[in-house]
Amino acid sequence: MMMMLLVLLLSIWLNLSSLGVVPTEGGRVEGKNHRMGLFRSVDVFKGIPFADVPGKFEKPKLHPGWSGILKATKYRDRCLQVTLLQTKTQGSEDCLYLNIFVPQGRSLSTGLPVMVYLFGGAFLLGASNDVAILGDSLYDGKEMADRGGVIVVTVNYRVGTLGFLSSGDARLPGNYGLWDQHAAISWVRRNIEAFGGHPDNITIFGQSAGAASASFQSLSPYSRGLFRRVITQCGVALSPWSLQTRPMSLTKKIARKVGCRQSDEDKMLMCLKMSDPVGLTMAGKIDVLLILGKGVVMDLLELAPVVDGDFIPDEPSRLFHNAAQFDYMAGVNSMDGHIFAGVDVPSINNRTKDTTVEQVKGLLAGLTKEKGDAAVHSAYSLYSAHWGSVPEPAVVKKTVADIETDFLFLVPTQIALQLHANNSSTFSYLFNMKTRIPGFPRWVEAEHAEDLQYLFGKPFSTPLVYFPRHRDLSRYMIAYWTNFAKTGDPSRGDSKVPAPWPPFTKNHQPFMIINHQISKSSVSYDLRSEYVKFWTETYSRLPSVSREEEETGN
Template identity: 30%
Template sequence: MALYIIKSLALLSVLSVQTLAMVQVRVNEGVLEGERVRNEYGGEYYSFKGIPYAQPPLGDLRFKAPQPPQPWKNVRSAKEFGPKCYQYDLFMEKGKRDGSEDCLYLNVYTPDIKPDKPLPVMFWIHGGGFVSGAGDDDEYGPKLLIRKDVIVVTINYRLEVLGFLCLDTEDVPGNAGMKDQVAALRWVNKNIADFGGDPDNVIIFGESAGGVSVSYQVISPMSKGLFKRAIAQSGVSLCYWAQAYRPRERAFALGRKLGFYSDDVNELYEFLKKQPVESLIQAKASITYAENQRTHEEVYFSVADEKQFGNNERFYYGDMVDAVSNNVHEGIEIMTGYTADEGLMGVAIFGDIERNLDQARNFPQFFVSYPMSLNLPVNDQLELGKRIRDYYFDNPIAIPDDWEKLGRYYGMDIFVFATMRWIKIIARTNKNKVYLYKFTVKTELNKAAHMMGLAEVLGDKEVVAHSDDLGYLFNMKELPLIDMNSTTFEHVEKVTQLWTNFAKHGNPTPDNSLGVEWTPYSSDKQDYLDIGNELTTGNAPDEEELQFWENLLTEYGQKLY
């Protein structure tokens, strides 16, 4: 009787934290013990956290491609998240550093370990500008999506210089962080059946730098055959910040920042390998005078054009426009889009609003996109910048009242124009079915701009900022439990239905249950879905503004298509 009481008290304690039972699954490397937990939004699911998909990238493995995980003998606990990859916060708590170099872990959430039919697998790649973020449930809890009978996988991958240092050598060819993502996908393909998943129906999806990652994965030879569908949210490989500029020179600039002054790349490698991680992260490694003067936050370490060394696997190489035109995996179904107010992120993180508007008023070059600032003569930059400024602003620019106009410019420059270029190039090839959306839902879940520090300037204005779509897909610790009888939850149901329909069928609206038919994007009709408080179809979103950019950048010699 005493033993029964002890067991009962233990069960009550477990239930208080939503854990219903322990459960074990055998994967290639050994046995994992996870948990069966209660979902506040209905039902239960199985949770397996902190699963190693590669060896810890420590010591001589720093900067290198991930190595296969080591097996373990005893039952391994999968009840706690693995450490975040070492990082600094670019968005919310600017400059805050945390994490570990031992961080290559993933998490698997499944509604049923032994379903009658294998379940679709939704593989999430987090954003964060390639400098921050993680796959834990601070921002990416599975409780909203998993109700739709899909498996959710979230991952960590190496960030900033640790994930994207490129020395153009065999030891450090670049893109270690992207190869981490490939290693996680390979692990999922080998093991997901043990969790009830279908390795032949994996969809990759991600937002911001995660969307960029998705769009690189669909053209990378390393990831071919590892997934069936892809969703790139608010970020694609054609974004200027998604492509590394002179990465080897960037590495030497980092070395000089840390006191290394040799021109020997092998000595640089040994030097960087021995530096404490705290010294490597967030070191401003500018390589041009103009870049050093920019007030913008820069993504200094990004995806590089890899050189060939013997038979090494290259994640990405070549010209980006050519790659999107010719190398998208044939037959992969794609969805992409952006939020209505993407550029408010730029207003929030690119320094003081009044200072930026003052620079915009006084220096036309403020509006010249980074890649064009590297190639255009100064006279052309002045003229180009003036024409962009005149398009968005009346003269003179009002400070600080014109922050919304500045946000419109940032949205097009950082996210929207690249997204539209990307989908137009893919549509022209006719090899892939592709869907376009614009996300305009407005509810109390739209907190991103406030959390980035814009609450005072926004006042009561409702916006759909960069990353505001995420609260409709994931439960987040920053957001309260959503009333399942509320209108807000109806929007959550709508968005999760679109995403999981696409995961299951390659079509976000396979029937009339959402009251709308989302037609694939084509070069002639440019169909898209406005995902707002109502679902509405349309053609050629933001056409006039996009046409202005397209005509102007073509005039100044940029290769668009």
Template identity: 55%
Template sequence: MAMIGTLIAVAVFLKTVSATSLGVVYTEGGMVQGENIRLGYRRHMDIFRGVPFGDIPGRFEKPKPHPGWDGIMKTTEFKNRCLQLNLLMSDTRGDEDCLYLNIWVPHGRSVSTNLPVMVWIYGGAFLVGGSMGANFLDNYLYSGQEIAERGNVIVVTFGYRVGTLGFLSTGDSSMPGNYGLWDQQAAIAWVHRNIRSFGGDPDNITIFGESAGGASVSFQTLTPHNKGLFKRAISQSGVALCPWAVNRNPRRFAEEVALRVNCPTDSRMAACLKMTDPVVLTMAGTLSLTGSPDNPLVNNLVLSPVIDGDFLPDEPDKLFHNAAEIDYMAGVNDMDGHLFTGLDVPSVNSQLVDTPIEDVKRLLASFTKDKGRLGFDNAYSTYTLDWGSSPNRETIKKTVVAIETDYIFLIPTQAALYLHASNSTTGRTYSYLFSQPNRMGGLISPYPSWMGADHADDLQYVFGKPFTTPLGYWPSHRDVSGYMIAYWTNFAKTGDPNKGELSVPATWPEFTNSGHKFLEINSRMDSSYVRQKQRLRYVHFWTSILPNLPDIISE
């Protein structure tokens, strides 16, 4: 009998020894313990959800360090997202106590040490979003598990303030704005100081993000406040130069919000706003998400970062010297603008209804209005050059999508790549175009059959969803997901997307100011998918021809 008891004790002991885990981890605030899961033979993962990196932030103030805690904090549940509007903008969700991060640490036969670290910044127009992303049947979009397991890297996601509480600014020192960017910076700095305890290499951190998160990544590379905190950066569908990424007249919207919550708009405005209920403030930051060709939706995204003289001491295009030593990868989806076009020109999604050429003209006129008739004429001839005398329905619809994709995402991203490459000393530059067709295109869906990759279509592949939920995808989707995880994690490890533990289907060349090479990414790709001079005619129009036309003097 004693023999059986001994055997059981030994078995229990071996089981605990063989479950590779960090156990209790010491951080600057105190001890944390996450959840350990088994991935396969001799493969485990520690997951920490809800680790504090900052205290409950003061209203319209920079984040403060967390005061710490006694005992062991169980970090097994995601914390609330930051207080924000719901998607219908009819109510709020979340909490002001939201500065927490989540960490995924993969282990092989022994506990990991010195792993590269990838820190994710979510998008959501600086208005909404959470560190765990959308949730479907307990399958969170931003779960770092697939990237961490397949790429053998640590993945970190975190919350930051959005909407009114994150970005409202009076345009002066009373409420300078950019609180959400400071939260991001505080999270990155916390990771740099603490990640060694989790088996990470603080000298090999990559930040990556999509949409407003991609622009945030870009801002974090440009601010002088991040020197030495991270080594590489990836911007997906968003950079600091995007027309929606900087609000150059923040005071106007601050006054609108003040009027909505019964605050004065004079020198007492900031003090009154700071005392207003946070839910009321958040509701007052509702933006109009309706668009038209004459007033495109992108112009309504006004809760965004500002040039505050502190986080952003100057215009973003003047700050690229700060990113000279950072390896940078950036790209867009081939129909990134489609999401916006569907709201501005709804006829693009109808298989049966023509999109009037008049709508193309109105849209171009609104994007070039500072340059008046001359700007419009140049734009119209650029976009209709290949139309011939009677363009078909599909040609016109695709042109509308291309106009918004170019203006909102692609041209600013090309400009950022160009500035990064021309300012870099040791930092390398890589450009991509993601073109895996949207899964809803054609058949009985609301989307046309010619759909390419819409805004945010890349997220499911980067986060490995075709592996997590295989029944929802085809083998080709697993191919493209595998390619993206390989390029992204190789880049995080070595600064070169081709070099690392994972093999890739094509050698991705660096982007240089003479070659302008880029990689087109989709499930059919091979070495022929290395391309050059992406949409050069349109890049030339938006970056060279249009800015050099005279501005019309507004009355």
């Protein structure tokens, strides 16, 4: 009897459903099936082209297709970009590929929700298969697909100079990376049914610059009817680093670096279009060493989307009517700004050095220079109000991280949530799991990008480097995120959640505190409302200083 049972189980194991060869608009593709459990597997397709090799400073074009069967079993090159240390380039111009993760059970999956992920990296670097963790990419979608019952798609897009250089007008309009993302989402809508996905139930989600990208996609008139839901993690189109407001000034700077010194703008732009792509990419690098303790890192993040009158037809804050059709979920990590604050004010991570009042005011001056001294004075009064007469050094240091978190991430996200809540289903969260990064001070909570390891199920795929509490958190996040993709409500769907998550509305602003101990008491209200009110009302009403004053520091 036992032998018969084993034979039966083995036959089920060997005959689990798998897609095999899948037809797409460009030709047939064949991936690889990965076993995930007794009756579960994930079909993985790596390196499917969604567009042709892009021309330099041109929108993506349809792929011409291929004959035979494309073996989709290896990740393709990332788009040409600087390395993390900014010393050389890596990647290729032939980079517009995507990867698909399809969960399977005993019968072939059909009509599944689809989640398209846009990676972060300051619009300067990153890839759909970024950061290998013990052999698997950080963005490997197998665990999320398997545990959440959704198809996960990760996509490449152009970054750096080749993705975002712009003259601010029709001559070199920019936003090429956003057009790449749009082309990938459009390809998914046209082709995903053959993989078992539902083309009318697509969610786009991203982190940092990928979150700002997802936000821009939702605001663009080109996205009408293309997807249904949006999740932004630690970034929105309203973030101060997500929009380049003086593109021609940056383009001239990059032109000088690659030897295009023509005073005639048309000739300079023509020279840029003929320049070596590797040289152009290196010209867009940032040098963090130049700014350590001397300014604000935000000023270095120059390459970004622009208002081009086309894909982004107006200032982002005036485009939220386009996003009314999408369900929206957004949040930040409690210490999103810490890593940037550590560059701007290095003493906050130094156990033997105090952070001074002058350093705090200097940071505020760097962030608020368009408003001048009045902004520094009023912001300092607010942020130091809880210090007491002799503040603890750790309290001052944490305040620096809070300032940068609020300014760069939290407040813009709250504004986006409020603009969105007028129209459709909206949900807000704060991720505050204690950092796992060794060496940081005790007060550091959730660092920028620390949410991703849990969302992509790393505590399950690499269990030896995590504790049970991390698996709890990972299980909760995958459940909330994939429920939202299925129904537009993180509390409703096939996946069990630890507590109901109420919607965010114009007059009622709850948010879910996400960590490994989620319960009904994890729902709180009016996230940092005093600080949000300061930046959105008090600060914005202050008069701007003139450009000359700003540049001379007077």
